[in-house]
Amino acid sequence: MAGPPATPGRCTAPGLHADPGLQPERTTLAWNRTLLALVVCGALFLRWVPRHGAFPLILSALTAILALVIVAGQARRYRRSARGISSGRTSADVAAVAGTSAAVVLTAAAALLVVVALPVR
Template sequence: MPAVPLRHDDPGLQPERTLLAWRRTLLTLIGVCILFLRWIPPFGWMALLPVILSLMAGLLIQIGLNARYRKSARGMAQERIPPPLREVAVLGCTVMVLSLVGIVAVVSG
């Protein structure tokens, strides 16, 4: 398969906008980590579970971002961009587990 250049002719810079949106999502996960760190005094070390989960999900998404940008740039040249199924699945599972941990912590506390 011939190498496809990472340049594209999109005047709206779609791959860059998508990359920035995912970066904002990662910043939100870091904010969630900070909020859960505040839960350590009342809930003990159990509050570290959502912190670790958020950091791991953020790391997985960050690793996928570089590959995602390359896929988007190639997809622009080939007029076909695959959906980010892995990243969306990781983020969705993370939000669901963080919500459950928050509900359990509030109800039991």
């Protein structure tokens, strides 16, 4: 790239790795697919809005926010795993996994609530 070499800034060399298995790319793409699935679920919630009112709308907004949070972390995530691959040591991302798992459990629970408990308008 013809970028200015004089900026010893944020994402220069640490973004590079020599892994022929392309682990950082695959992991980042796996997060990408996951957040797209999340967006699909959020869009499906919109179908409930005419019948159930604001609650599914809030759910839809929350899933969209979660997807945005994942998007915002993608660059950091890639850099971090690339650095981990090249240094031979990485730390498991407990917070991301626990947060995603909990968020999907809660979303499913909320959808269950809509199905069994929410009155149809």
